[in-house]
Amino acid sequence: NAGVTQTPKFQVLKTGQSMTLQCAQDMNHNSMYWYRQDPGMGLRLIYYSASEGTTDKGEVPNGYNVSRLNKREFSLRLESAAPSQTSVYFCASSKGQGANYGYTFGSGTRLTVV
């Protein structure tokens, strides 16, 4: 039972390069989320997808785009990476968008932009 799978686990980018972070869940969850985690800042929501076919901005969407490819997959794209995007990125999923569901997180992608 894999849960939420993120790839890659580590990545180093040069400023201005682009890349896509992949996320897939096998729990038949409806909602998926992308967070970034920086020291002392907790977890901040970048984008989320309440259900297949919908995406919405979170707290810190600038510099990112997302695609909900199907019910299982939710990708995060950095079009032109900046050093401020150095962070740990977590994908998460939940059964629904209601207030009764815990989130299941992936193991994270540690991204460094130089």
Added chain:
Amino acid sequence: GQQVMQIPQYQHVQEGEDFTTYCNSSTTLSNIQWYKQRPGGHPVFLIQLVKSGEVKKQKRLTFQFGEAKKNSSLHITATQTTDVGTYFCAGYLILTGGGNKLTFGTGTQLKVEL
């Protein structure tokens, strides 16, 4: 905007001592969730509290939700080295325009010394 604050930011204890982390919201929450993140790991869902004044226990962990549903606490009795990690609260806020939002606190990092 809505904020969920946690104190303390760090806590060092001797093994066997108790530990408490507190979570406070500027607005009323529909529910609150608690997560644990081991060093180098990802957040793992622990529990959810929904009712005003609710108290739940998981072995040595006791979770409380305040009467006004604006604060919560996690208490660990007789800490062990396996308790090391960062504990996050996450408050669920129902938005006036519809939908809902899970806001994570900044976390309390617990270190346990032998």
